[in-house]
Amino acid sequence: MKFLSLLSFAVVTVVTLSAALPAKKNHPARIMEKPLPTNPYYSRTDTVKLNLPDSVWKRVLSAELYAVARHKETERAFTGKFWEFTGHGTYYCAACGNALFRSDAKFASTCGWPSFFEPVRKQSVLYKPDNSWNMVRTEVLCARCGAHLGHLFDDGPPPLGKRFCMNSISLDFEPDKADGNSGKQRSVR
Numbered sequence: 001m002k003f004l005s006l007l008s009f010a011v012v013t014v015v016t017l018s019a020a021l022p023a024k025k026n027h028p029a030r031i032m033e034k035p036l037p038t039n040p041y042y043s044r045t046d047t048v049k050l051n052l053p054d055s056v057w058k059r060v061l062s063a064e065l066y067a068v069a070r071h072k073e074t075e076r077a078f079t080g081k082f083w084e085f086t087g088h089g090t091y092y093c094a095a096c097g098n099a100l101f102r103s104d105a106k107f108a109s110t111c112g113w114p115s116f117f118e119p120v121r122k123q124s125v126l127y128k129p130d131n132s133w134n135m136v137r138t139e140v141l142c143a144r145c146g147a148h149l150g151h152l153f154d155d156g157p158p159p160l161g162k163r164f165c166m167n168s169i170s171l172d173f174e175p176d177k178a179d180g181n182s183g184k185q186r187s188v189r
């Protein structure tokens with residue numbers, strides 16, 4: 001009987017200690033539960049330019065957005081959330097909230113990335129020559145925070161002939177309030 005009591009005590013102790021121990025550092029459940037960082041620099045109304053060091057952006061952006069916005073990575077074609085999205089509304093910089101494009105300027109492109117023929121305001125974006133990867137291209141950056149958005153090409157639809165080829169992850173979308181088309185499939189009753 002005494003042995004059984006001791007055994008029960010040992011089992012209860014082991015179970016209690018296991019529950020109290022932290023999960024292993026790289027356990028998948030722990031990675032999935034990691035919350036997105038909060039970004040105090042994001043604003044849809046503040047137009048003051050941001051000139052922040054890379055270390056700050058690394059802290060306030062998700063790893064995926066940081067890689068594209070601050071280190072000019074490109075998301076894989078046909079994988080972004082907006083490449084064939086048709087909602088009516090405004091696209092903002094995902095890093096800082098600066099208004100970038102209206103859905104009226106978005107057009108169906110076969111390139112696999114969301115494409116626009118003009119920005120919402122000329123001052124919304126900046127341009128920079130980009131000769132990387134043995135190509136001559138024009139990089140498009142957010143004029144408020146300097147985030148890499150994508151590239152500008154001269155093969156867009158008339159009359160402007162421009163194609164702003166953007167990374168979906170660099171964009172946030174806000175649907176028009178008066179418009180029912182949020183770009184998502186509506187449920188049918």
Ligand code: FE
Binds near residue numbers: 093094098142144
């Ligand atoms: Fe920005």
